[in-house]
Amino acid sequence: xxxxxxxxxxxxQGLTEFLPVSxxxxxxxxxxxxxxxxxxxxxxxVMLHVGTLVAVIAFxxxxxxxxxxxxxxxxxxxxxxxxxxxxMNYERNMIVMLVxxxxxxxxxxxxxxxxxxxxxDLADIFAGAQILIVxxxxxxxxxxxxxxxxxxxxxxxxxxxxxxxxxxxGTRGKDTYTVVDALCVGLMQVAAxxxxxxSRSGSTLAVGEMRGINKQKALDFTFVMAIPSILAAALxxxxxxxxxxxxxxxxxxxxxxxxxxxxxxxxxxxxxFKWFLKSDKMIIFVIYTAVVGIAFxxxxxxxxxxxxxxxxxxxxAL
Numbered sequence: 001x002x003x004x005x006x007x008x009x010x011x012x013q014g015l016t017e018f019l020p021v022s023x024x025x026x027x028x029x030x031x032x033x034x035x036x037x038x039x040x041x042x043x044x045x046v047m048l049h050v051g052t053l054v055a056v057i058a059f060x061x062x063x064x065x066x067x068x069x070x071x072x073x074x075x076x077x078x079x080x081x082x083x084x085x086x087x088m089n090y091e092r093n094m095i096v097m098l099v100x101x102x103x104x105x106x107x108x109x110x111x112x113x114x115x116x117x118x119x120x121d122l123a124d125i126f127a128g129a130q131i132l133i134v135x136x137x138x139x140x141x142x143x144x145x146x147x148x149x150x151x152x153x154x155x156x157x158x159x160x161x162x163x164x165x166x167x168x169x170g171t172r173g174k175d176t177y178t179v180v181d182a183l184c185v186g187l188m189q190v191a192a193x194x195x196x197x198x199s200r201s202g203s204t205l206a207v208g209e210m211r212g213i214n215k216q217k218a219l220d221f222t223f224v225m226a227i228p229s230i231l232a233a234a235l236x237x238x239x240x241x242x243x244x245x246x247x248x249x250x251x252x253x254x255x256x257x258x259x260x261x262x263x264x265x266x267x268x269x270x271x272x273f274k275w276f277l278k279s280d281k282m283i284i285f286v287i288y289t290a291v292v293g294i295a296f297x298x299x300x301x302x303x304x305x306x307x308x309x310x311x312x313x314x315x316x317a318l
Contacts, residue, residue: 001036001044001250006258008034013048013258014055014265018223018273020202020285021292022142023052025135028127028196029296035312044250044258045127046237051262053230056223058263059270063224071095090176097177098225101186105232108190119194120236127196130309130316133300138197139293145198146286149206153215153280173214177221181211185221189229197293200226201273202285215277223270 012030016023027045057064070091077083088096108120126134156173177185188207192200201222208218276282299310309316 001254003254003257005034005036006044006250006254007261009044010048010051010258010261011265013045014052014262014267015269016199017049017052017226017262017266018056018201018269020142020146020199020205020273020282021289022139022192022197022199022202023049024123024127025139025142025197025199028129028132028135029292032130032132032309033311035309035314043237043240044255046234047255048258048262049230050234051259052266053227053234054259054263055266055270056226056230059267060220060224063220064227066091067095067224093176094221094224097179097182097221098228100179100182101177101189101221101225102228104183104186104190105193105229108193123194123196126194129318131300131303131318132296133304133318134195135197136293136296136300138195139289139296141195142197142199142202143286143290143293145203145206146282146289149202149209150282150286152206152209152212156209156212156214173209173217174212175214175217177208177211177213181208181213184211185225189225193229193233199289200229202289205277216274219274219277 009027009030012026013023015021016026024045027048070089074083074092074095108118108123110119111117112119112122129135153173185204185207188203189200192198192203201219204222204225205215205218208221209215213221276284303310303316304318307315307317
């Protein structure tokens with residue numbers, strides 16, 4: 001892999017990690033087109049995620065710091081008997097619900113019956129596939145989920161305006177999550193982790209909106225939830241790399257360039273996403289993911305019939 005490849009993939013990762021179009025799906029597509037797909041790039045992919053981790057921490061540094069401080073205050077109250085579930089402030093609610101939303105990730109370690117694989121290994125298989133039929137169908141699923149998010153956000157807004165006419169406490173959705181809300185978002189995150197093409201940010205945002213959460217609060221929850229998720233993925237892949245050094249076939253300068261580019265572009269992507277959501281222009285992402293999904297379904301069918309990668313000419317098989 002060259003520096004140019006690292007820059008291209010860093011841009012793709014930075015944009016698609018936070019924009020609701022699926023970073024894993026677009027990385028799979030980029031590597032499919034350039035002929036750089038394969039197991040050896042899994043570690044590089046994780047390092048690109050580390051770059052976007054830097055971006056989200058930089059953007060939400062005030063919220064992250066307030067959550068860290070509130071976490072220790074909450075621990076103190078728990079041990080002194082002062083903690084009350086019904087009296088949690090916004091930060092404490094977010095901390096508790098983030099923990100609950102992350103619990104479904106343990107499903108990734110369940111063994112797949114009849115194989116030596118765990119559920120999480122399926123994600124690597126789908127992402128490294130020579131033909132992108134799973135990725136293409138998953139992009140269509142992202143389009144559907146974003147459409148549902150738009151519908152339910154509009155419903156929440158109408159309900160908020162209706163409530164405002166009869167009260168001074170009108171709202172456009174809830175500000176805080178319940179246990180059920182958090183579990184639904186967590187399960188959706190597992191699905192997004194397994195299927196390259198299902199946008200983690202888009203799908204978890206949509207689920208939050210379906211559960212009646214204010215769209216901006218749902219987006220903040222989604223982005224903050226990415227921090228432990230990316231850390232866990234980087235740790236797991238790092239351990240695999242230590243055990244299997246052959247997984248790392250990319251030079252250090254290439255990795256550094258990719259990380260820096262993904263961090264800078266990722267920060268800009270967060271700004272862009274929040275603007276699109278605030279101005280109700282999410283339909284652009286619905287159309288985009290649908291068009292790309294359909295296009296690669298057609299490409300995948302052609303490659304299945306010909307047995308060759310349409311872009312590189314290399315042999316390709318399911």
